[in-house]
Amino acid sequence: MERVHSLRMMSRFLLLHCLILISLFIAAATANRSTITTDRDALLAMKAHITHDPTNFFTKNWNTGTPVCNWTGVTCDVYSHRVTVLNISRLNLTGTIPSQLGNLSSLQSLNLSFNRLSGSIPSAIFTTYTLKHVSLSENQLSGQIPTNICSNLPFLEFFSLTGNMFHGGIPSTLSNCTYLQKLGGIPRELGNLTKLEWLQLFRNNLTGALPKEIGNLTKLKKLSLGGEIPREFGNLAKLEVMLLWENNLRGEIPLEIGNLQNLEELDLRQNKLIGTVPVAIFNVSTLKLLGLQDNSLSGSLSSITDVRLPNLEELVLWGNNFSGRIPRFIFNASKLSILELEENSFSGFITNTFGNLRNLERLNLQDNYLTSSTPELNFLSSLSNCKSLTVIGLSNNPLDGILPKTSIGNLSHSLEDFQMHNCNVTGDIPEEIGNLTNLITIDLGGNKLNGSILITLSKLQKLQGLVLDDNKLEGSIPDDICRLAELYKLELGYLVPQLFFSPLPLEIGNLKVLVGIDFSMNNFSGIIPKEIGGLKNLEYLFLGYNRLQGLIPDSFGNLISLKFLNLSNNNLSGAIPASLEKLSYLEDLNLSFNKLEGEIPRGGSFGNFSAESFEGNELLCGSPNLQVPPCKTSIHHPSWNISLLLGIVLPLSTTLMIVVIWLILRYRQRGKQPSNDANMPLVAMWRTFSYLELCRATDGFSENNLIGRGGFGSVYKARLGDGMEVAVKVFNLQCRRAFKSFDVECEIMKSIRHRNLIKVISSCSNEEFKGLVLEYMPQGSLEKHLYSTNCILDIFQRLNIMIDVASALEYLHFGCSTPVIHCDLKPSNVLLDDNMIAYLSDFGIAKLLIGEDQSMTQTQTLATIGYMAPEYGREGRVSTNGDVYSFGIMLMETFTGKKPTDEIFNGEMTLKHWVNDWLPISTMEVVDANLLSQEDVHFVAKEQCVSFVFNLAMACTVESHEQRINAKEIVTKLLKIRDSLLRNVGGRRIRQPNLN
Numbered sequence: 001m002e003r004v005h006s007l008r009m010m011s012r013f014l015l016l017h018c019l020i021l022i023s024l025f026i027a028a029a030t031a032n033r034s035t036i037t038t039d040r041d042a043l044l045a046m047k048a049h050i051t052h053d054p055t056n057f058f059t060k061n062w063n064t065g066t067p068v069c070n071w072t073g074v075t076c077d078v079y080s081h082r083v084t085v086l087n088i089s090r091l092n093l094t095g096t097i098p099s100q101l102g103n104l105s106s107l108q109s110l111n112l113s114f115n116r117l118s119g120s121i122p123s124a125i126f127t128t129y130t131l132k133h134v135s136l137s138e139n140q141l142s143g144q145i146p147t148n149i150c151s152n153l154p155f156l157e158f159f160s161l162t163g164n165m166f167h168g169g170i171p172s173t174l175s176n177c178t179y180l181q182k183l184g185g186i187p188r189e190l191g192n193l194t195k196l197e198w199l200q201l202f203r204n205n206l207t208g209a210l211p212k213e214i215g216n217l218t219k220l221k222k223l224s225l226g227g228e229i230p231r232e233f234g235n236l237a238k239l240e241v242m243l244l245w246e247n248n249l250r251g252e253i254p255l256e257i258g259n260l261q262n263l264e265e266l267d268l269r270q271n272k273l274i275g276t277v278p279v280a281i282f283n284v285s286t287l288k289l290l291g292l293q294d295n296s297l298s299g300s301l302s303s304i305t306d307v308r309l310p311n312l313e314e315l316v317l318w319g320n321n322f323s324g325r326i327p328r329f330i331f332n333a334s335k336l337s338i339l340e341l342e343e344n345s346f347s348g349f350i351t352n353t354f355g356n357l358r359n360l361e362r363l364n365l366q367d368n369y370l371t372s373s374t375p376e377l378n379f380l381s382s383l384s385n386c387k388s389l390t391v392i393g394l395s396n397n398p399l400d401g402i403l404p405k406t407s408i409g410n411l412s413h414s415l416e417d418f419q420m421h422n423c424n425v426t427g428d429i430p431e432e433i434g435n436l437t438n439l440i441t442i443d444l445g446g447n448k449l450n451g452s453i454l455i456t457l458s459k460l461q462k463l464q465g466l467v468l469d470d471n472k473l474e475g476s477i478p479d480d481i482c483r484l485a486e487l488y489k490l491e492l493g494y495l496v497p498q499l500f501f502s503p504l505p506l507e508i509g510n511l512k513v514l515v516g517i518d519f520s521m522n523n524f525s526g527i528i529p530k531e532i533g534g535l536k537n538l539e540y541l542f543l544g545y546n547r548l549q550g551l552i553p554d555s556f557g558n559l560i561s562l563k564f565l566n567l568s569n570n571n572l573s574g575a576i577p578a579s580l581e582k583l584s585y586l587e588d589l590n591l592s593f594n595k596l597e598g599e600i601p602r603g604g605s606f607g608n609f610s611a612e613s614f615e616g617n618e619l620l621c622g623s624p625n626l627q628v629p630p631c632k633t634s635i636h637h638p639s640w641n642i643s644l645l646l647g648i649v650l651p652l653s654t655t656l657m658i659v660v661i662w663l664i665l666r667y668r669q670r671g672k673q674p675s676n677d678a679n680m681p682l683v684a685m686w687r688t689f690s691y692l693e694l695c696r697a698t699d700g701f702s703e704n705n706l707i708g709r710g711g712f713g714s715v716y717k718a719r720l721g722d723g724m725e726v727a728v729k730v731f732n733l734q735c736r737r738a739f740k741s742f743d744v745e746c747e748i749m750k751s752i753r754h755r756n757l758i759k760v761i762s763s764c765s766n767e768e769f770k771g772l773v774l775e776y777m778p779q780g781s782l783e784k785h786l787y788s789t790n791c792i793l794d795i796f797q798r799l800n801i802m803i804d805v806a807s808a809l810e811y812l813h814f815g816c817s818t819p820v821i822h823c824d825l826k827p828s829n830v831l832l833d834d835n836m837i838a839y840l841s842d843f844g845i846a847k848l849l850i851g852e853d854q855s856m857t858q859t860q861t862l863a864t865i866g867y868m869a870p871e872y873g874r875e876g877r878v879s880t881n882g883d884v885y886s887f888g889i890m891l892m893e894t895f896t897g898k899k900p901t902d903e904i905f906n907g908e909m910t911l912k913h914w915v916n917d918w919l920p921i922s923t924m925e926v927v928d929a930n931l932l933s934q935e936d937v938h939f940v941a942k943e944q945c946v947s948f949v950f951n952l953a954m955a956c957t958v959e960s961h962e963q964r965i966n967a968k969e970i971v972t973k974l975l976k977i978r979d980s981l982l983r984n985v986g987g988r989r990i991r992q993p994n995l996n
Contacts, residue, residue, distance in 0.1 A: 038103050039083045040068045045100035046086075052094035052116075052937070082106035089135070090114040094937075097141075099124040109133040113160070118934065121146055131156055138163035140934055165922075253278055253297075260284060267291040269316070270920055274298070282307045282329060289314040293340065300324030307332065314338040318364065321345060326370075331356045340364040342393060349373040350394075355382030364393035366419060367963070377401040377425075384410040395421035395443065402427035403449070409435045421467070422446035429468075434459040441465040445491065448472055453492075455480050465489040469518065482507030493520035493542060503527065504548075509534045520566070521545040521815075528567075533558040539979075540564040544590065545815075548572060552596075557582045563979075566590040568616075576601055576620075590755060592616045599631045610837055612755030689762050691769050694718060694728050701730060708781070708828065717776060726761060727777070731770040752816055756808035758831060758841035774841070778834050783827035786897060792930045795942055797836055798894050799949075799981070803974045804838035805830055809887060810967040813880045821878055825886035826867045827893060866900030866911070871961050881961040887970065888912075888956025895949050897928035912957050915950055923947050941984030948977045 047058045061072035068083065069076035075085035083104050093115040101110070102124030110125070113135045120143035121136065132155050141164040250272050257266070258280020266281070269291045276299035277292065288311050298321040307329035315330065318340045325348035326341065337359050347369040354363070363383070372379060377399060383389060389412040403425055409432025411418075416438055425447040433442070434456030441464060442457075449471040457466070458480030466481075469491045477492070482505050490511070504524055508517075509531025516539060517532075524546040532541070533555025540563060548570040556565075557579025563586060572594040580586070581604035589609050597619030600606065611627040614620055621631035697718035698705045707715045713731040720726060753759075762773040779785070782801060785793050793801070805825075812820040822829075822840065829842040869885035871877040889900055892915050898904070900911040918925045923946045924932060932942055952973050955965045965973075 035105070036068065036081060038105075040064075042098075042100040042103040043068060043071070043074065043083070043086070045098040046088075049098045050093050050095035054092050057088070057091050057093075077106060080106065084130075085109045085111075087111040088115075092116060094118075097122055097125070097136075101125050102127050104128060106130055111135045112139070114138045116140055118142065120144075129155075133158045135160045136164070137161060140165060140939075142166060250274075252276075253281070255280060257281055258283060262286055264311075265289040268295065270294045272296060272917075272920065277301070279304055282309060285310060287312055289316075291316045292320065293317060294319040296321060298322065301327040301329075304329055309333040310335070312336055313359075316340045317344065318342040319344075323347065325349075326351070326365075328353075333357070335359055337361045337388070342366045342368065344368055346370055350379040350397075350399075352379055352382040354379060355385035358385055359388060360386040361388050362391040363389065364391065366393045366395040366397065366421075368397055370394075370397040370399070372399050372401045375401045376404045377407065378404075380404055380407040380411070383407075384412070387412050388414055390414050391417045391419075393417070393419045394423060395419045397423055399423040399425055401425060403430055403444075405430040405432050408432050411436060414438055416440045416462075419443045420447070425449065427451075429454055429457075431456045433457070436460070437462070439463055440486075441467075443467040445469040445471065450474065453477055453481065457481055458483060460484065461486065463487055464513075467491045469493045476503075477505050477508075479505050479507045481505075482510045484511065486513060487511050488513045488515040488537070490514060490516070491518040492522065493518040504529055504532075504543075506531050508532060511535065512537070514538055516540045518542040519546065523547055525549070527551070528553055528572075530555040532556070535559060537561050542566045543570070544568040546570050550574075552577055552580075552591075554579050556580060559583060560585075562586055564588045567594065568592045570594050572596060575599070578603075580604070581606060589613045592755070593753075596620055600626060600628065608835065610755075610833065610835055612837075689764050689773055691764055691766070691771075693720075694764060694771060694773070697721075697726075698728055701728075715774075718773075725776040725778075727774040729772040729774060752812065752820060754808055754811040754815070756804045756837070756839055757811070758839045775839070777831035777839060779832035779836060781828050782830040782832065782838065782894070785832070786827055786894065793836075795931050795945065795981070796978075798931075799945075799974065799978045800836065801830065801832070801838040802891055802894060802949075803971065803978065805840055805890070806887065806967060806970045806974055808838075808840040809883055810971050813883070813967045819880060821880055822883050822886075823878060824864055824867070825883055825890055826864050827890060830890075869961060870959060877961070879961060880966070881964050884956050884964045884967060884970070885961070887967075888953045888964075891949060891953040891956065895928060895931065895946055895953075896926050897930070898926075912954075916954060919947070919950050919954070923950060926950070938985045941981060944984075945977055945981040948973075948980070952977070 043062065044064070047062055050058060053059070057072070063071075068074060069081055073086065073088045074083055075087075076082060077084050084106055085108060086101075086104065087109070089111045090113070095117060096119040097112065097117055099122035101107075102122065105128060107128050108130050109132065111133070114137070117136075117139040118141060121141060123146040125134075126146055134156065135158070137160045141161070143166065145161070145166055252275035253268065253273060255278045257263075258278050261284060263284050264286050265288060266284075267289065270293070273292070273295040274297065277297060281287075281290070282304055285308060287309060290312065291314070293316045297317075300323050302325040304327055309329065309332060312333040313335050315333070315336060316338065319342075321344065322341075323345040326346055330336070330339065331351075331353040334357070336357050338361060339357070340362065342364045343366075345368065346365075348371070350365065350370050350372060354360070363386075381404065383392065384407065392411070392415065399420075400423075403420075408430045413436060415436050417440060418436070419441070421443045422445070425444070427449065428451035429444065429449055431454055433439075434454070437459060439460050440462055442460075443465070445467040446469070449468070450473065452475035453468065453473055455478040457463070458478060461484065463484050464486050466484075466487060466489070470493075473492075481487075488511075503526030504519070506529045508529060512535065514535050515537055518540070520542045521544070524543070525548065527550035528543065528548055530553040532538075533553055536558070538559050539561050541559070542564070544566040545568070548567070549572060551574040552567065552572055554577045556562075556577060559565075560583070562583050565583075565586065565588070568590045569592070572591075573596065575598035576591065576596055578601050580589075581601050583605060586605040587608075589605070590613055592612065592614060593616030596614075596617040598621070600614055600620055600622035602623070609626075611625070614622075614626055614628065620626075620628045622628050624630065695701065697720050698716040701714075701716055705717045707717050707727060709715075713729060716728045716730065718726050718728045758777070759775045760772055761775065764771045764773070785791055809822070809825075812822060824842060825840075829840065831839045831841050833839070867886045867889050869877075869882035871879075872882050889911065892911055893899060896911070896915065898911060898914075902911070905911055905914065915926050923943055927946050932939065932946065936942065952970065956970065958964050
């Protein structure tokens with residue numbers, strides 16, 4: 001009985017247990033359905049917070065009709081069917097992060113990186129206990145970092161917020177993340193993170209110094225962050241990689257860094273470090289990479305000796321202020337493959353010991369003061385030992401030698417890029433260069449090379465860029481050069497006048513991938529080959545200042561990619577082909593000073609061009625706004641009537657007109673009326689004006705017609721009797737320098753002519769009055785637009801204006817027989833027409849550089865404070881480099897909206913220093929607020945454009961005038977910046993008339 005009772009009791013117990021299990025299973029199933037619904041609602045909240053989905057990702061992949069676990073970017077646990085991974089990175093999504101993501105209670109990995117998410121991070125996200133991996137990097141998130149990051153995330157291993165816009169302090173609760181191994185973006189009080197191996201912190205706006213406690217992370221192997229570098233970093237005995245690049249690091253490099261005897265990579269590039277480099281760093285024998293580029297480090301490294309660096313593979317020091325000789329210890333680094341020392345102040349000889357670096361692949365020494373110990377450039381011979389060499393960069397060093405034939409031919413056959421621009425190199429181009437069959441780029445421009453362009457260059461079938469401009473080459477272009485199928489850039493411009501008395505080769509049409517041709521300022525003759533029309537990829541074609549004749553080929557209409565076409569100052573004749581109307585990308589056209597005739601086309605891009613594109617062609621006709629006569633229907637006359645007209649009537653009428661003009665002038669002189677001084681310098685004028693006529697046209701030089709007032713006089717708007725509007729510059733003769741200013745401006749303006757220079761129509765001068773009649777610019781000055789509240793220039797307009805001014809500057813410095821220095825570049829001297837095309841004006845204090853000396857001393861400082869180059873203010877030194885400095889300041893002003901004399905600039909803080917200090921951190925802090933908005937879909941492209949502009953401005957305003965770039969380089973860089981922006985915003989931008 002007892003046994004039966006026991007069995008019954010056991011059966012009841014088992015039955016009860018089963019009922020409990022069934023109840024728990026039912027409850028779990030019910031709860032599971034509830035939590036799946038919660039996960040779905042959280043994901044739908046994410047979808048609802050997206051305001052722009054360019055690929056329609058959510059519409060295509062997140063549909064409530066399918067299970068959540070089947071949605072793209074979502075991964076679920078196979079047993080619980082709960083969401084464990086959410087990865088919707090790299091979709092270019094715009095929107096915000098919803099707090100509902102914190103309801104994904106089984107989430108282990110969250111990746112929203114590389115989108116355009118903005119706003120703050122909801123703290124609710126960091127309540128998900130299971131999270132191990134969080135990446136929100138490369139977005140536009142802002143605000144402060146939540147303080148509960150590690151309070152409820154004990155298993156967090158990877159966390160990255162790099163590339164956002166966070167600010168403020170850094171939460172100390174990070175020390176609770178005991179499993180954290182990789183951290184990006186947010187360091188602070190990390191001494192307790194004993195398992196941390198990889199720390200990344202860059203591209204944010206976080207403030208405060210780096211904590212010394214990071215020195216307690218003795219197992220740390222990789223480090224990348226911003227702030228100041230604490231000395232305690234020397235305690236990181238096991239540190240192998242320290243990546244501190246692209247931050248706002250300031251101060252000096254601590255000596256204690258040399259204690260890191262396991263360090264393999266030290267990358268401190270793109271910061272603001274100053275002072276010298278601790279010698280102890282060069283004694284770290286494990287070091288493989290040392291990157292100190294783009295800082296403000298200084299001092300001489302040549303005194304460092306007894307350094308082996310047996311494992312060093314990359315040494316990158318460019319963009320600092322290092323001086324002295326190239327240090328000898330470099331040649332002990334037998335494994336060195338990359339050596340970049342450019343943009344410093346290294347001097348002395350380039351030694352033959354470079355040949356010891358047998359593994360060298362890249363050698364960049366450009367933009368220093370290095371020379372050769374022999375005229376034969378013997379150091380090139382030693383480089384023949386470097387069999388893996390692919391890049392040799394020597395440009396902008398005073399090498400002063402002759403290109404050696406044998407040495408060039410013996411260089412590494414792996415060589416792809418050979419740069420020796422502006423090195424004062426003479427002699428012929430060695431035939432042996434044809435042995436380097438892997439060459440992609442050759443730049444020998446800006447030297448004094450003579451002889452001919454060698455046919456052996458045609459062996460270089462991989463050649464993409466050939467730059468030989470600014471030399472003394474002669475002869476013709478070998479036809480075989482035109483069979484280089486990969487060639488996309490060919491620059492032979494600005495060669496000396498007596499060279500290239502030859503036609504353009506017909507074979508030029510074979511260069512199908514060619515993007516640019518610059519044959520300006522040579523003596524090419526003959527006709528333009530119609531074969532050029534087959535170059536579908538051609539973006540710029542510069543053939544100006546040659547002796548070309550004949551017709552403009554109709555095939556030019558096939559140049560579908562063409563943006564810039566300059567055929568000016570030739571002997572071209574005939575009509576402008578209507579086929580050019582098909583060039584929808586054409587932005588800049590210059591056909592001036594030829595012998596073209598007939599009607600100017602009206603279609604396509606021709607509606608955007610101004611009179612400057614066609615001036616100097618007396619037989620053109622068309623729209624009045626192009627300053628040409630209207631076209632008339634042709635009337636056929638018998639040939640004998642034409643002969644009578646040309647042979648009898650015209651000479652008689654011309655003689656009569658001369659007599660009448662002579663009588664009028666004699667009458668005026670006898671009546672002592674104000675007249676044009678016969679002894680004044682001649683200017684290009686098509687009409688003369690008397691004082692009384694100018695007085696009437698300006699209502700007695702009324703204040704109502706006053707346009708502007710300067711140091712030497714005032715400018716008035718004038719309306720002539722025929723309704724034409726002009727500007728009259730009246731010189732203040734109470735100022736003694738005004739007499740000189742008037743003479744200088746007349747002398748300068750009579751000899752220069754460029755589409756972006758203001759044109760003098762006429763002048764009026766006597767003992768009591770001196771004035772110039774100028775083109776009237778209806779949109780006023782650049783200064784007016786920069787500080788106007790109702791007429792705001794966009795980023796494209798500002799770029800175009802700066803390109804116009806730079807083009808004018810390039811012409812003044814390089815395009816004139818005698819270089820002209822403007823001496824007073826500033827926004828008030830940049831004038832704008834109705835199409836917002838810019839014109840440089842006011843040459844009252846300009847200088848002519850006569851002879852080989854490229855500078856002169858000015859006893860009186862006349863330039864404008866804030867824009868003048870430092871050497872002008874200190875020494876009165878006037879040079880083209882001074883104009884470049886002023887242009888750089890104006891470039892900063894144009895894109896910041898701040899005058900260099902603004903009240904925020906005082907003491908050592910100048911516009912230049914202000915921009916330079918913020919540039920590595922955030923251009924948003926200095927750029928004109930009207931130019932950048934984070935709501936703009938093209939924000940990233942425009943921000944990059946502004947950054948490039950400011951970097952160019954820095955290159956223009958280098959303290960040493962000899963190290964500044966020149967006007968040619970400015971034009972090239974600005975065009976590249978604009979082209980890059982146009983590509984990134986997905987279209988082209990042409991000038992639009994300003995209707996304000």
